[in-house]
Amino acid sequence: MKNKKGKWEYDYNGQIAVDEHKGIIIASYITNNPTDHYELIPLIEQVKSNLTEIGHEIPVNLQVSADNGYSTDMNTEYLEQEELDGYISSRKLSRQEKKYNLTEKPFSKDNFNYNTEIGTYFYPLGQPLYRRREYEYKNKPRITYWTKECKNCPVQEYCAKNQRYRTIEDYGNPSKIRMQRKMETKEAQKIYKLRSKTAELPFANLKQNMKLTEFTTTGLKQVNTEFKLYAIGHNLKRIYNEINRKNN
Numbered sequence: 205m206k207n208k209k210g211k212w213e214y215d216y217n218g219q220i221a222v223d224e225h226k227g228i229i230i231a232s233y234i235t236n237n238p239t240d241h242y243e244l245i246p247l248i249e250q251v252k253s254n255l256t257e258i259g260h261e262i263p264v265n266l267q268v269s270a271d272n273g274y275s276t277d278m279n280t281e282y283l284e285q286e287e288l289d290g291y292i293s294s295r296k297l298s299r300q301e302k303k304y305n306l307t308e309k310p311f312s313k314d315n316f317n318y319n320t321e322i323g324t325y326f327y328p329l330g331q332p333l334y335r336r337r338e339y340e341y342k343n344k345p346r347i348t349y350w351t352k353e354c355k356n357c358p359v360q361e362y363c364a365k366n367q368r369y370r371t372i373e374d375y376g377n378p379s380k381i382r383m384q385r386k387m388e389t390k391e392a393q394k395i396y397k398l399r400s401k402t403a404e405l406p407f408a409n410l411k412q413n414m415k416l417t418e419f420t421t422t423g424l425k426q427v428n429t430e431f432k433l434y435a436i437g438h439n440l441k442r443i444y445n446e447i448n449r450k451n452n
Contacts, residue, residue: 205238216419216427219243220435221251224267224402227442230254232435234428240273245282265289269399272298277377284379291396294387311363316372318388325349325372329359333372346375409441410434 205215221231231250283290333349350371364370
């Protein structure tokens with residue numbers, strides 16, 4: 205796989221699903237896919253399988269949070285079809301979390317806020333884009349937002365550049381657009397924020413405390429077994445700590 209520095213290495217991509225309430229890993233596996241684009245569905249299906257084995261079903265409207273790496277048309281469609289309450293980070297939200305410097309491009313799309321109540325974007329300076337056009341391009345819906353007020357704007361040449369008007373366009377799968385709209389709300393962002401401690405803490409425990417910095421085996425089957433043993437070790441510690449807490 206190609207690492208973050210752009211170099212090819214013999215790597216694996218670890219996937220876990222974690223219970224937010226107790227920090228228990230409820231599904232885990234290893235893949236050799238370099239991105240997370242195709243991993244959300246197999247992970248949720250494994251959660252279903254694990255719950256079925258102990259006589260339970262996945263709750264309807266279960267909240268599922270995932271970072272921007274899982275933001276694909278396929279994943280957002282799946283969440284809607286399965287009636288799961290999904291919270292997948294948008295590019296804009298991910299950049300905000302990483303404190304991405306947007307001041308260098310003050311009129312980029314990420315600096316235009318979408319108002320879910322009114323149903324339109326607002327310029328960084330506060331003006332709404334009140335015109336909208338819907339059409340299809342290559343069998344995919346597109347929505348264009350713009351305003352005639354651009355001609356009276358003092359920063360028109362910087363924002364619209366060589367165009368008469370600055371336009372904002374949403375395109376792609378409708379379910380993905382709905383997810384992006386959802387993640388613009390403060391309520392969704394508050395729920396998604398829980399993911400940082402829910403998913404990242406178990407990974408930190410596996411890597412830092414349990415010293416999982418490399419695998420001693422090779423091949424997907426063997427590495428999957430090794431990874432699941434580490435996940436079991438993590439869970440046993442969580443269960444032990446919970447029993448200890450209740451007894452004390």
